[in-house]
Amino acid sequence: SNTHSVKEFALFDQFPYTNHCECGMILQRLPLNEDNPNV
Numbered sequence: 277s278n279t280h281s282v283k284e285f286a287l288f289d290q291f292p293y294t295n296h297c298e299c300g301m302i303l304q305r306l307p308l309n310e311d312n313p314n315v
Contacts, residue, residue: 280305 284302291297 278306 280303282301283304286300288298288300
């Protein structure tokens with residue numbers, strides 16, 4: 277992404293014996309600079 281990077285990612289199986297999983301991410305905003313004018 278141009279504005280954020282993924283710092284942590286986790287997959288949660290909160291519903292055993294199903295095809296459903298959930299995920300969570302911790303994102304960090306990238307600093308503003310000439311290469312990243314969209315922040």
